[in-house]
Amino acid sequence: MEVSILKLCSFVLEIVITTLAWRVVNWVWVRPRKMEKWLRNQGLKGNSYRFLFGDLKDNSSVTKEARSKPINLSANIATRVVPFHLHTVNTYGTKFFPHI
Missing domain, CATH: 1.10.287 (Helix Hairpins)
Structure with missing residues (x-):
């Protein structure tokens, strides 16, 4: 039992x-x-799925690179504020899906 x-x-x-x-x-x-x-x-286009962290590493490296360069007041501020999204738009076009 x-x-x-x-x-x-x-x-x-x-x-x-x-x-x-x-x-x-x-x-x-x-x-x-x-x-x-x-x-x-x-x-839709975009990066392939990466387990658990997605595009976090790419996002941080692109942001770090963008912030290391000086910017003029008359320059496009998007390159400094949202560099990863701008990079993704330039790579895949306006219809994309970021994995963040």
């Missing part, structure tokens, strides 16, 4: 852990990849 209750509890625990693991995988990998595929089918 005790062995069957222990087996039942371990089976239920395995099901709970498997369900939670699938939900996490679905949240961080499957759903973003499906959305990326759907957006590309709609004609």
Whole structure:
């Protein structure tokens, strides 16, 4: 009797852990990849999905580079304020999806 209750509890625990693991995988990998595929089918362009951090590294490097250069008062301020979005617009056009 005790062995069957222990087996039942371990089976239920395995099901709970498997369900939670699938939900996490679905949240961080499957759903973003499906959305990326759907957006590309709609004609939008952009960087491929990168696990968990997206374009954060690219964004910080482009921002760091833009802020290291001096700017004139008559210059386009967008190159200083939103350099990553400007870079993405120049690369992919006005219809894009950033992964930030």
